Amino acid sequence: MRQKVEKKKWKRIFEKWKEVLFALFFPRCCPVCDEAIPYGQKICNACEKKVPLIKEPACKKCGKQLENERQEYCGDCSRKKHCFLQGKAIFSYQKEMKLSMYRFKYANKREYADYFAEVAIWKYRDWITRIGVEVIVPIPMFWGKMWQRGYNQAEVFAKALGRELELPVESRFVYRVKNTVPQKELNDRQRKDNLKGAFQVRTNIVKYRKILLIDDIYTTGTTVDAVGEVLKTIGVEEIYFLCICIGEGY
Numbered sequence: 001m002r003q004k005v006e007k008k009k010w011k012r013i014f015e016k017w018k019e020v021l022f023a024l025f026f027p028r029c030c031p032v033c034d035e036a037i038p039y040g041q042k043i044c045n046a047c048e049k050k051v052p053l054i055k056e057p058a059c060k061k062c063g064k065q066l067e068n069e070r071q072e073y074c075g076d077c078s079r080k081k082h083c084f085l086q087g088k089a090i091f092s093y094q095k096e097m098k099l100s101m102y103r104f105k106y107a108n109k110r111e112y113a114d115y116f117a118e119v120a121i122w123k124y125r126d127w128i129t130r131i132g133v134e135v136i137v138p139i140p141m142f143w144g145k146m147w148q149r150g151y152n153q154a155e156v157f158a159k160a161l162g163r164e165l166e167l168p169v170e171s172r173f174v175y176r177v178k179n180t181v182p183q184k185e186l187n188d189r190q191r192k193d194n195l196k197g198a199f200q201v202r203t204n205i206v207k208y209r210k211i212l213l214i215d216d217i218y219t220t221g222t223t224v225d226a227v228g229e230v231l232k233t234i235g236v237e238e239i240y241f242l243c244i245c246i247g248e249g250y
C-alpha cells in the first residue's frame with residue numbers, strides 16, 4: 001500500500017518535471033499576440049487587459065453584446081426563432097480575436113483552448129451548473145476537412161472545458177455528412193439552405209436531456225440551430241450553446 005502511494009508521488013513529480021522541461025523548450029504562446037509567455041501563464045499580462053470580453057447588456061437568447069440597456073434581444077434573435085434555449089459567448093469577434101481564431105483554427109495553436117476554457121469557466125460556471133448540462137457536444141467538422149487539418153478546433157475547446165468541469169464530451173454523437181461551403185459570404189436564407197441535411201446523429205437512443213453545444217464562432221446561429229434540430233429529433237429536450245467568439249452587429 002505504502003509502496004503504491006510512493007510510486008504515485010514519484011509519478012506526479014516526474015510528470016511535473018516533464019511539463020516544466022517541455023515548457024522550457026516549447027513555451028506556450030499568448031492567444032492574442034502569439035508571443036511566448038512565462039510558464040504557468042495562459043495569456044501575457046498586456047493582452048489580458050485588452051481582450052474584448054462580452055459584457056452586459058447582452059442578448060438574453062444568444063449572448064451577443066448589446067449597445068442599448070433597454071434592449072432584451074439582438075436584432076437577429078428578435079427576428080427569428082432559434083431551436084436552442086440560450087447561449088453564451090466569451091469574446092466579441094473583432095480585431096485581435098479574429099487573428100487569434102484564425103491561428104487556433106488553421107495554425108495548430110491548440111494550446112489556446114486552455115485559456116479560452118479558463119475564461120469560459122470563470123464567466124459561465126454558475127450558468128452551466130444552473131441549467132444542469134449533462135454533456136458537452138462540439139459542432140462536428142466534415143471528415144475530409146478534419147483529415148486535412150488534423151483537428152476540429154471546436155472539439156479541442158470542448159475537451160478543455162469538459163476536463164475542467166468534469167463533464168462528458170461526446171465528439172462522435174453528431175456528425176457532418178456534407179462538406180458545406182463557408183457561411184461567411186451567405187445571407188440568412190442561403191446559410192439555412194447550405195446546412196440542410198448537413199448533420200446526422202449516430203444513435204437514436206436518448207441518453208441526455210440537456211446538451212451544451214460548443215462552437216468557435218457564432219454569427220447568426222444557423223449552425224447551432226441545424227445541429228440542435230437534429231438532436232431534437234432523437235428526443236433531446238434542451239439545447240444550449242457556448243462559443244468562444246460572437247460576431248457583432250447582427
Ligand SMILES: [Zn+2]
Nearest residue numbers: 030033044047
Ligand atoms: Zn499577448
Ligand SMILES: [Zn+2]
Nearest residue numbers: 059062074077
Ligand atoms: Zn441574440
